[in-house]
Amino acid sequence: MKVAIIGTGYVGLSTGVCLAEIGHHVTCIDINEQKIDKLKKGISPIYEPGLEKLLMKNSSDGRLQFTTSHQEGLKDVEIIIIAVGTPQGEDGRADLTYLEQAAYDISTHLSSDTIIVIKSTVPVGTNEYIKKTIENLNVNGVPFEIVSNPEFLRQGSAILDTMKPDRIIIGSENKTAAKKVRDMYIPLKVSIVLTSIRSAEMIKYASNAFLANKISFINEIANICEAVGADVEDVAKGMGKDKRIGEAFLRPGIGYGGSCFPKDVKALLHTAKLHGKKFKLLNETIAINDIQQELLVKKAIKRFGKLKGKKIAMLGLAFKPETDDMREAPSIKIANLLTKLGVKVVAYDPVAKENAQIILGNTIQFVDSVYEAITDVDAIFIVTEWEEFKQIDLEKILQKMKHPIIFDGRNCIEEEKIWQCKAVEYYPVGRPEIV
Numbered sequence: 001m002k003v004a005i006i007g008t009g010y011v012g013l014s015t016g017v018c019l020a021e022i023g024h025h026v027t028c029i030d031i032n033e034q035k036i037d038k039l040k041k042g043i044s045p046i047y048e049p050g051l052e053k054l055l056m057k058n059s060s061d062g063r064l065q066f067t068t069s070h071q072e073g074l075k076d077v078e079i080i081i082i083a084v085g086t087p088q089g090e091d092g093r094a095d096l097t098y099l100e101q102a103a104y105d106i107s108t109h110l111s112s113d114t115i116i117v118i119k120s121t122v123p124v125g126t127n128e129y130i131k132k133t134i135e136n137l138n139v140n141g142v143p144f145e146i147v148s149n150p151e152f153l154r155q156g157s158a159i160l161d162t163m164k165p166d167r168i169i170i171g172s173e174n175k176t177a178a179k180k181v182r183d184m185y186i187p188l189k190v191s192i193v194l195t196s197i198r199s200a201e202m203i204k205y206a207s208n209a210f211l212a213n214k215i216s217f218i219n220e221i222a223n224i225c226e227a228v229g230a231d232v233e234d235v236a237k238g239m240g241k242d243k244r245i246g247e248a249f250l251r252p253g254i255g256y257g258g259s260c261f262p263k264d265v266k267a268l269l270h271t272a273k274l275h276g277k278k279f280k281l282l283n284e285t286i287a288i289n290d291i292q293q294e295l296l297v298k299k300a301i302k303r304f305g306k307l308k309g310k311k312i313a314m315l316g317l318a319f320k321p322e323t324d325d326m327r328e329a330p331s332i333k334i335a336n337l338l339t340k341l342g343v344k345v346v347a348y349d350p351v352a353k354e355n356a357q358i359i360l361g362n363t364i365q366f367v368d369s370v371y372e373a374i375t376d377v378d379a380i381f382i383v384t385e386w387e388e389f390k391q392i393d394l395e396k397i398l399q400k401m402k403h404p405i406i407f408d409g410r411n412c413i414e415e416e417k418i419w420q421c422k423a424v425e426y427y428p429v430g431r432p433e434i435v
């Protein structure tokens with residue numbers, strides 16, 4: 001099939017390379033010229049495991065193209081996928097500005113019988129609104145159909161998730177259009193759920209809200225575990241073995257961040273409010289997460305008293321491992337809190353340095369290795385669970401710090417290693433401290 005994708009970000013680019021990989025002819029469109037220039041040279045503008053390899057392979061096989069021109073990219077395509085951002089707007093509502101612009105771009109270059117697929121996360125009713133918007137702009141009355149196809153990939157494993165998703169949701173009021181979108185995905189051989197457009201839109205928000213709930217739930221359990229002397233890792237393992245609960249997303253830590261959960265949870269609350277509903281549980285999920293992001297700072301204050309004049313190494317800046325995305329990363333709040341308290345922060349992340357510098361500027365110091373970051377600091381904060389930090393060499397830490405104190409916000413260092421290295425003070429989340 002001939003497919004165009006509008007918006008070549010984390011979702012659009014991953015979708016584009018994977019659709020090309022399964023045999024479609026894909027043109028990815030973006031308004032960001034620098035991004036498109038890089039992609040034309042086979043360079044990925046984002047860090048995502050496995051992406052660059054597929055990008056180069058499918059570009060050289062002639063199935064994947066990039067352009068900043070909507071006219072060129074939308075010419076004679078059968079399916080247009082919209083994957084532009086829907087960031088948080090006023091009062092928590094989803095900001096649809098980019099989507100409206102994409103609708104305008106489409107309407108001026110629409111060919112007959114195209115199917116427009118909205119992959120961006122959008123509030124219930126948005127597909128209908130965009131359909132009407134395009135109809136109103138589409139002066140030549142070219143026929144088209146709209147299909148909701150929300151995305152569930154996780155950054156850090158976007159390629160794997162796109163090639164092997166748990167399910168694909170296709171929401172449509174038109175059977176022929178739904179079938180065509182289903183056919184596009186057939187080579188993936190995965191479970192496809194056909195629904196109405198409104199249900200498809202809701203499935204995305206309900207899923208993200210549920211996952212955010214699961215995170216805040218286990219974090220609250222972690223905090224109680226600390227108070228009563230239980231170990232949350234054992235508790236989560238024991239709970240997760242129950243198939244009704246499941247092991248995924250029961251990882252205690254310093255809260256969720258990223259470009260999706262924070263904004264999607266707020267957008268669902270906004271939708272509920274618009275319809276006179278109170279989603280009390282979700283309000284608590286957000287409140288718990290906000291407090292949880294401050295946990296390491298509170299633990300450090302408890303340990304040191306005043307933090308003014310201390311030097312702390314932050315290991316990890318990205319909101320999760322295997323990505324360079326800094327959107328709503330807990331590290332931002334932690335860095336700001338620490339600097340406000342007069343702490344000198346030295347930070348290291350394997351790939352997110354550049355993006356972090358844009359947000360944090362020179363308020364903190366950025367370095368290029370773990371061991372550079374920890375030299376002569378008073379404490380280490382582990383903020384993102386990169387594999388590199390799991391494998392940290394405690395003996396080497398002992399050479400760089402007189403008395404290593406580690407606040408592990410992701411419980412990523414094996415406790416056995418800490419026990420063996422007797423000189424380390426260790427403060428995990430929801431587990432007994434080792435001091």
Ligand code: NAD
Pocket residue numbers: 006007008009010011012029030031032035083084085086098101102105119120121122151152153154155259260
């Ligand atoms: P992103 O910010 O990484 O990418 C969006 C891209 O769209 C940008 O490159 C931007 O330049 C481009 N763009 C904006 N307007 C355009 C236009 N008129 N024409 C062409 N390009 C345009 O966003 P993302 O993280 O890929 O998210 C996209 C959507 O998918 C959002 O609604 C998000 O909620 C949803 N989503 C994201 C993820 C994720 O993990 N990032 C997962 C599932 C769903």
